[in-house]
Amino acid sequence: MAVAQESLIRPSKSGKKNSSEEVIHQQISDAILEQRLAPGTKLTEESLSEIFGASRTVIRRALTRLNYENIVEIRPNRGAIVASPSTAQARQIFEARQIIEEAVLRACVQKHSESDVAVLKNLVQAEKDCIARNDRIAWIRLTGDFHLEIARISGNEVITKFLKELISQTSLIIALYGKAGGSLCSNDDHSEIVKAISEHDEQKAVTLMLAHLDECIASLNMEEKAETQDLKSIFSGE
Amino acid sequence: MAVAQESLIRPSKSGKKNSSEEVIHQQISDAILEQRLAPGTKLTEESLSEIFGASRTVIRRALTRLNYENIVEIRPNRGAIVASPSTAQARQIFEARQIIEEAVLRACVQKHSESDVAVLKNLVQAEKDCIARNDRIAWIRLTGDFHLEIARISGNEVITKFLKELISQTSLIIALYGKAGGSLCSNDDHSEIVKAISEHDEQKAVTLMLAHLDECIASLNMEEKAETQDLKSIFSGE
């Protein structure tokens, strides 16, 4: 059985039928984004059925949705696995983030309210708390929420949806290519960005944001993992 | 029956089972984007089943996919209808297009090859041909292909996928808010953009593109259609 019961947690009453597609989708998504399910893990419909006490039909719907969100890969006749973006895709995803986040940040600097800044400051504080108590999982989530909040403030839901997708995929990328020990991005880039926003300094905010995202890519080691495991070249002594 | 046989065309051999999800998805998508199916049209699973000679399961999958692409709206327990974006959504979609197309165009100007320009010129010529023989439907498709080709040249598949979705939705917006007679955008903005690209004039290309998209929004009448058809206010004599 590919999926261990423990890694999907929270079956609520340990009973059945608490779970609709919505809930199941969320649970699997969380498990992936919090890196309890590693990229490449097989997601068997039957196993998930038992774990969530739902019929395969419902599981299937949840998996297709995760597939559309590029969090899960469905290979025809061969089932679903947790997606593992290639280095090329990873680069494109970060590139896309820079494009979208620059635009979204400019709008945010323009039209943010007092309370928007307050929300952002709270998020940054929460991030610091996580780092303090070494809660990597909560921190990863919050770091995403921070970027997403800026998009929300910008007011364009279409773009926000795109960014949300990109941020999810970033979690996968970090799971795959993040340096093991590295407490990456732990410095407070985020607070500086909030400062620039609250001072209405658009150019500074953008510069900081782009540099921040560049740092993120730089903190990954995307060279080591081969595109496709080419055993020949590995053993040919090169 | 909500969906007329004729509007979905090309049942190939008039026989059965020619159609997998892939094909059915494409057919319905085409019908919507070519405006043979108006926004709001009910898409009953049973009718589509009969039309395509496929089981409801297959139809269902096609519809969910169209739903993820925001071309079709699925209302729980109430079935699928052709999506009809609100004016607010329409504005956000064009805003998103401007963000993405500016970025994509800059990359395109930087890295395009000779043959890329050739492809673009061909597309522009094909557009002109359509206008000449008054083939509005083919023209709508080509106009989208032009923008999409620029994204492809830019080389980022993630962003290209986003833009593809936005372009599809633009067709719906034009169906909803396009001025009836208006041969909108018929002037050759596109050729000018190609010229700027081939001259490696990034700033000019971007300026033209943004203006082009602004023109498109301007050519719509989004004021007239009420958010939700409020019959009372219509007949109260105001």
Next chain:
DNA sequence: TAGAGAAATTTTGTTCACAATCTTCATTAT
């Protein structure tokens, strides 16, 4: 012992029947 090939098992894909829900239309009461 290694490898090819064939059975057995597992897993995904599809169909169909039934349940749940919504819509329509006729009936009744105000």
Next chain:
DNA sequence: ATAATGAAGATTGTGAACAAAATTTCTCTA
């Protein structure tokens, strides 16, 4: 006449059974 009620019909949602495909296990041979 209008609105509320309720049955009948149509449509969507769900689960279980079956079919098709992939994976594993086993067997036999070189």
